[in-house]
Amino acid sequence: MSLSTGIFAALTVASDESRPYRLALVGLVPVLWLSALAMAHGYERRYLGVGPEEYRAVFRSSVVLVGLVALVSYALHWDVPRDVLAVVAVLLGGLGLWGRAVLRRDLYRRRARGAETQATVVIGNARTVHSMIREINRAPEQGMRVVAACVSGLDGPRDAPSDVDGIPVFGYPEEAMSAVDLFDADVVAVSSDPDLDGAELRRLAWSLEEREVDLVVSPGLLGVAGPRLSIRPTAGMPLLHVERPVMSGGRRVVKVAFDRILTGGLALLALPLMLVVAFVIRMDSPGPVLFRQKRVGAEGRVFDMVKFRTMCVDAEARLTALRAETGLAPDAGNDVLFKMKSDPRVTRVGRFLRRFSIDELPQLINVARGEMSLVGPRPPLEREVEAYEPDAVRRLRVKPGLTGLWQVSGRSDLSWDESLRLDLWYVDNWCLVLDLQILMRTARAVLRGAGAY
Incomplete structure (x- = not known):
C-alpha cells in the first residue's frame, strides 16, 4: 500500500462507521501537537535558541503523539493504517526539526543585531563576574545582553566609577534591585560567589519574582551543559547533581x-x-x-x-x-x-x-x-x-x-x-x-x- 493510498484509506473507507472519528482525530492532530510541544517545554523562552533541548522537545513530542494516536486507535478499534502513522511521524518530527532550525537561524541573526535580547544584570565577586561577562559576550546568539554589574571585591574607593570588561559597575551586590529597576532588566545572573549564601539568594529570588524578572545562577562548572545538571534535594537542601559524561554502553x-x-x-x-x-x-x-x-x-x-x-x-x-x-x-x-x-x-x-x-x-x-x-x-x-x-x-x-x-x-x-x-x-x-x-x-x-x- 502506498503512502497516499494509506492516507486516503484512513479517511474515506466506504461504509466505515468510524470515519467521523477518524476525521475528528485528523482535525485534532494540530491541537494535540501544539499541546505536546508545550508539555515538553518546547515553547519555554529559556530553551529557545539555546542548546539542543529545543530539538529534544520536538523529537519527544512527535514520538509521544504518534504513540498516543496508535494507543487510541487500538483502544477504540479504529483501523488506522501503519503508513499513515509513518507519514505523521516523519512530518511531525522531520518538518518540526527543520522548522525550528530555520527559526533559530533567524533568531540568531536578530540577536546579533541587538534585537530579541534580555537586558541582564550580573552579580558577584569581581573575579567571577569577569569570566561570566566574557562568556555571555562570547555568545550573543544566546540572547543575554549585559547592561550592568553589581560587584564585590573591587579595589579602590566605594564611590569611584569603574567598569568590568566595558560593563558599568552600578554598585555592590546588595544594590542589585536598584540596578534592576534603573536598567529595566529582564534577567539577573549571579556568578559563583562564596559571599552570596542561600538566604541572600532566596531573598533576591523573592524580590525578582515580584518584578517578573528571571534569575539564573552559575554553579561555577564551566563546560557542563544542562542535561548533565539536576537538582537533588537532600536534608532540605537543594544540591546540584552533576551526571558523569557517558560515552559507553x-x-x-x-x-x-x-x-x-x-x-x-x-x-x-x-x-x-x-x-x-x-x-x-x-x-x-x-x-x-x-x-x-x-x-x-x-x-x-x-x-x-x-x-x-x-x-x-x-x-x-x-x-x-x-x-x-x-x-x-x-x-x-x-x-x-x-x-x-x-x-x-x-x-x-x-x-x-x-x-x-x-x-x-x-x-x-x-x-x-x-x-x-x-x-x-x-x-x-x-x-x-x-x-x-x-x-x-x-x-x-x-x-x-x-x-x-x-x-x-x-x-x-x-x-x-x-x-x-x-x-x-x-x-x-x-x-x-x-x-x-x-x-x-x-x-x-x-x-x-x-x-x-
Missing part, C-alpha cells in the same frame, strides 16, 4: 551505528566527486593522490588518517624551516597547532580543496574502519599530543571526528585555547542531537569556506 552503540549508516550514504554520494578530485590532483602536481599521516585517536591509539594530498611531496621536510618563521608571521599557528595562511607548500588544487574541506572526504574510510567518528574533536598529530597539558589529554577520551565544534566555529582561525575549550565541551556534553546540529552547521561552514587554509 548503549550510547556508544548508538553513535557507532549512526556513524556507520550515515557514512555509507555519504560515501555513495561523494564517490563521483572523489574520482574527479583524484584525477585533478594527479594532473596538477607529481605525487600520490592520497596523503597518509599518523594521528592519535581515542585512548591514545595511533592510526593512519587518509586525506587527499594538498601539498607538495616534500612538505614534511620543509616544515622545520616554516616553523622557524612563525615567530615573524602574524598569521601563523601556535606552539601546539601549526597553521599558516598562504602556506607555500600547498598546491593550486590543494588551496581549493582545503577551502571547501573536500580534501577530508577520504576520512570516511577512517570512519568506516572505526578509527574516527563523523563528529568529534580534531584528530591530533603525535607531536601535538606530546605537547599536551593534562587538561588537553581529555580530548582523547572519544574518537576524533571528521567534523566537530572546531569545524563550525572558525576552523583554523581559532586559537589553541579556543579549540581546546570547544573539544572539551564536546567530550563532556556529547549527545546524538548535538552531533546532528554540528553536521547541519558543517554544511554551512564548508560552503562559506571561512577559516580554512
Whole structure:
C-alpha cells in the first residue's frame, strides 16, 4: 500500500462507521501537537535558541503523539493504517526539526543585531563576574545582553566609577534591585560567589519574582551543559547533581551505528566527486593522490588518517624551516597547532580543496574502519599530543571526528585555547542531537569556506 493510498484509506473507507472519528482525530492532530510541544517545554523562552533541548522537545513530542494516536486507535478499534502513522511521524518530527532550525537561524541573526535580547544584570565577586561577562559576550546568539554589574571585591574607593570588561559597575551586590529597576532588566545572573549564601539568594529570588524578572545562577562548572545538571534535594537542601559524561554502553552503540549508516550514504554520494578530485590532483602536481599521516585517536591509539594530498611531496621536510618563521608571521599557528595562511607548500588544487574541506572526504574510510567518528574533536598529530597539558589529554577520551565544534566555529582561525575549550565541551556534553546540529552547521561552514587554509 502506498503512502497516499494509506492516507486516503484512513479517511474515506466506504461504509466505515468510524470515519467521523477518524476525521475528528485528523482535525485534532494540530491541537494535540501544539499541546505536546508545550508539555515538553518546547515553547519555554529559556530553551529557545539555546542548546539542543529545543530539538529534544520536538523529537519527544512527535514520538509521544504518534504513540498516543496508535494507543487510541487500538483502544477504540479504529483501523488506522501503519503508513499513515509513518507519514505523521516523519512530518511531525522531520518538518518540526527543520522548522525550528530555520527559526533559530533567524533568531540568531536578530540577536546579533541587538534585537530579541534580555537586558541582564550580573552579580558577584569581581573575579567571577569577569569570566561570566566574557562568556555571555562570547555568545550573543544566546540572547543575554549585559547592561550592568553589581560587584564585590573591587579595589579602590566605594564611590569611584569603574567598569568590568566595558560593563558599568552600578554598585555592590546588595544594590542589585536598584540596578534592576534603573536598567529595566529582564534577567539577573549571579556568578559563583562564596559571599552570596542561600538566604541572600532566596531573598533576591523573592524580590525578582515580584518584578517578573528571571534569575539564573552559575554553579561555577564551566563546560557542563544542562542535561548533565539536576537538582537533588537532600536534608532540605537543594544540591546540584552533576551526571558523569557517558560515552559507553548503549550510547556508544548508538553513535557507532549512526556513524556507520550515515557514512555509507555519504560515501555513495561523494564517490563521483572523489574520482574527479583524484584525477585533478594527479594532473596538477607529481605525487600520490592520497596523503597518509599518523594521528592519535581515542585512548591514545595511533592510526593512519587518509586525506587527499594538498601539498607538495616534500612538505614534511620543509616544515622545520616554516616553523622557524612563525615567530615573524602574524598569521601563523601556535606552539601546539601549526597553521599558516598562504602556506607555500600547498598546491593550486590543494588551496581549493582545503577551502571547501573536500580534501577530508577520504576520512570516511577512517570512519568506516572505526578509527574516527563523523563528529568529534580534531584528530591530533603525535607531536601535538606530546605537547599536551593534562587538561588537553581529555580530548582523547572519544574518537576524533571528521567534523566537530572546531569545524563550525572558525576552523583554523581559532586559537589553541579556543579549540581546546570547544573539544572539551564536546567530550563532556556529547549527545546524538548535538552531533546532528554540528553536521547541519558543517554544511554551512564548508560552503562559506571561512577559516580554512
